Amino acid sequence: MVQQSKYAHILVPVDGSQESLRAVRLAGEVACMTASTVELLYVSPFDASTDEGDVSWLPESIVRPAAEEAQEIFAAADVLLPERTVREHHHRTGIPAEEILRFIDEVDVELVVIGGRKLSRVSGFLLGSVTQTVLEHAHSSVMVAGSA
Structure with missing residues (x-):
C-alpha cells in the first residue's frame, strides 16, 4: 500500500555518473513507497544563454550540446525509475x-x-564537494546514496 508522506518532491541531482545513477535508483524506491514526484536536476556549466548578444565567446561545440547532454542524462536516469514514478526534468546552467x-x-x-563520491580507496569516506555543500546548506532532508 502506498502512503502519502511529507516527501511530495524528491530531488535527484544527476550528472551521468554512476554515483548519481545510484541516487536515481534509491529515489525511485522511495518515490514508489511515498507517492512522491522525482525531480531530476542537471546543472551544466554552459548553454546558449551564456553568449552575450552577437559576440559568441564560446565555440558552438561547447554551447550547443548542453541541451543534448542533458537529454542523454535524463534518458539514462528515466530507465532506472519504476515506470509508474512521476518525474520532472529540470536543466539549469551554473555552479x-x-x-x-x-x-x-x-x-x-x-x-x-x-x-x-569515492575519491580513492584511502579517502573513500570523503564526499564530493557538491554533496558536502548540499549536506551542509540544504533546507531539506538529504539522503546520500552510497556504493552498491
Missing part, C-alpha cells in the same frame, strides 16, 4: 551546488537524494 540549493528552496523540496 552545481549553488543551483541545487536554489532549486531546493524554489520548489520546496522535502528530500534530496544525492550520490556520494
Whole structure:
C-alpha cells in the first residue's frame, strides 16, 4: 500500500555518473513507497544563454550540446525509475551546488537524494564537494546514496 508522506518532491541531482545513477535508483524506491514526484536536476556549466548578444565567446561545440547532454542524462536516469514514478526534468546552467540549493528552496523540496563520491580507496569516506555543500546548506532532508 502506498502512503502519502511529507516527501511530495524528491530531488535527484544527476550528472551521468554512476554515483548519481545510484541516487536515481534509491529515489525511485522511495518515490514508489511515498507517492512522491522525482525531480531530476542537471546543472551544466554552459548553454546558449551564456553568449552575450552577437559576440559568441564560446565555440558552438561547447554551447550547443548542453541541451543534448542533458537529454542523454535524463534518458539514462528515466530507465532506472519504476515506470509508474512521476518525474520532472529540470536543466539549469551554473555552479552545481549553488543551483541545487536554489532549486531546493524554489520548489520546496522535502528530500534530496544525492550520490556520494569515492575519491580513492584511502579517502573513500570523503564526499564530493557538491554533496558536502548540499549536506551542509540544504533546507531539506538529504539522503546520500552510497556504493552498491
